[in-house]
Amino acid sequence: MRFDTRLIHERQPADAATGAVNTPIYLSSTFRQRAPNRHSGFVYSRSGNPTRAVLEAALGSLESGNAGLAFSSGLGALTTLLEAFPSGSRIVAVDDLYGGTWRLFEHHRRQFGVRVEYVDTTDLAAVRAALATPADLVYLESPTNPLLKVTDLKAVARLAKAAHATVAVDNTFATPALQRPIELGADIVLHSMTKYLGGHSDIIGGALVLRSKEDAERFAWLQNAVGAVPSPFDCFLVLRGLHTLGVRVRAHGESARAVAEVLDGHRKVRATFYPGLASHPQHAIARRQMDGYGGMVSVDLAGGRRAALAFLRRLEVFTLAESLGGVESLVDHPASMTHASVRKAEREAHGVTDGLLRLSCGIEDPADLADDVRSALGSL
Numbered sequence: 001m002r003f004d005t006r007l008i009h010e011r012q013p014a015d016a017a018t019g020a021v022n023t024p025i026y027l028s029s030t031f032r033q034r035a036p037n038r039h040s041g042f043v044y045s046r047s048g049n050p051t052r053a054v055l056e057a058a059l060g061s062l063e064s065g066n067a068g069l070a071f072s073s074g075l076g077a078l079t080t081l082l083e084a085f086p087s088g089s090r091i092v093a094v095d096d097l098y099g100g101t102w103r104l105f106e107h108h109r110r111q112f113g114v115r116v117e118y119v120d121t122t123d124l125a126a127v128r129a130a131l132a133t134p135a136d137l138v139y140l141e142s143p144t145n146p147l148l149k150v151t152d153l154k155a156v157a158r159l160a161k162a163a164h165a166t167v168a169v170d171n172t173f174a175t176p177a178l179q180r181p182i183e184l185g186a187d188i189v190l191h192s193m194t195k196y197l198g199g200h201s202d203i204i205g206g207a208l209v210l211r212s213k214e215d216a217e218r219f220a221w222l223q224n225a226v227g228a229v230p231s232p233f234d235c236f237l238v239l240r241g242l243h244t245l246g247v248r249v250r251a252h253g254e255s256a257r258a259v260a261e262v263l264d265g266h267r268k269v270r271a272t273f274y275p276g277l278a279s280h281p282q283h284a285i286a287r288r289q290m291d292g293y294g295g296m297v298s299v300d301l302a303g304g305r306r307a308a309l310a311f312l313r314r315l316e317v318f319t320l321a322e323s324l325g326g327v328e329s330l331v332d333h334p335a336s337m338t339h340a341s342v343r344k345a346e347r348e349a350h351g352v353t354d355g356l357l358r359l360s361c362g363i364e365d366p367a368d369l370a371d372d373v374r375s376a377l378g379s380l
């Protein structure tokens, strides 16, 4: 079946006990056993919960993996992933990352002696050079947060495989509706379900999807051992979000294109970052490996920090807030908000300047979003 149909039906049967069409919220921390260790498959809700199990199966399958695992946040998923890379491990990571991911990598580097090297993974020669030294994990985001850099996932996965490194891809920005990294050679997919999967800015959640059965077992063990699991209620909300993911992501894409077209080439704009623009340096790769370009657009304003702050004040439909991927349009100033934990020199060297704004284009009427951005630019 096609993807939009699968979003609604895949691994989401009517409830066996009652026939409920929607997966019920099983608010029970524990489950009766008929005799010690004789049970229905559920023992204790940290180890497994029926509502979570349906979400995990659906996600695992939609991402073309062997299994999905749900967590209490995207960073909870990352923490659990990093448990598999002990002291002495070497991680090669893309050099434009969600700020919280960078912060956790740096923490593991300082506290646990994990080596981390940040590489521009859009440059395959740089990836090849980094992998000349043995690596355990190649960690990618594509498109990246906040600069929307696109990595050729198939090419990097091939290089990593030859170097015997595991490949993990944070697929938060694209979602499985637009890109399925496991089909391109990745071993692990990570999500912040807080964003497009939930889709309504009302929960915090994360996920891992594993390609192999061995990883599925290893990380299910870690999920239970670490314990960063989501509530059944949050799992229900993400399942509900999945049902509309296809239509939402298409609408987000229309909004983002309308906004990007206003920004691109405007005299107050230094650079517009959107993989759907023909001028984007990796546009051809995005066209090949994605089924659309997503709802995120970043813009570097010519007037720097002052222009960015003035622009923010003029916006009426976009709300100034961290996060992204909800139905409502949000705007973020990475330098002082989501990426404030990244050192200024490091930030600027990678293009996260004080004039950069990240726009999460919602599913309001695209013309209203375009008007909002146009008039805010006009006021500069």
Ligand SMILES: *Cc1c(COP(=O)(O)O)cnc(C)c1O
Residues within 6 Å of the ligand: 073, 074, 075, 076, 098, 100, 101, 141, 145, 170, 172, 173, 191, 192, 193, 194, 195, 204, 205, 206
């Ligand atoms: C938000 C985000 C995360 C972290 O997820 P939380 O749910 O906030 O813990 C990780 N990666 C990306 C790309 C994100 O946008």
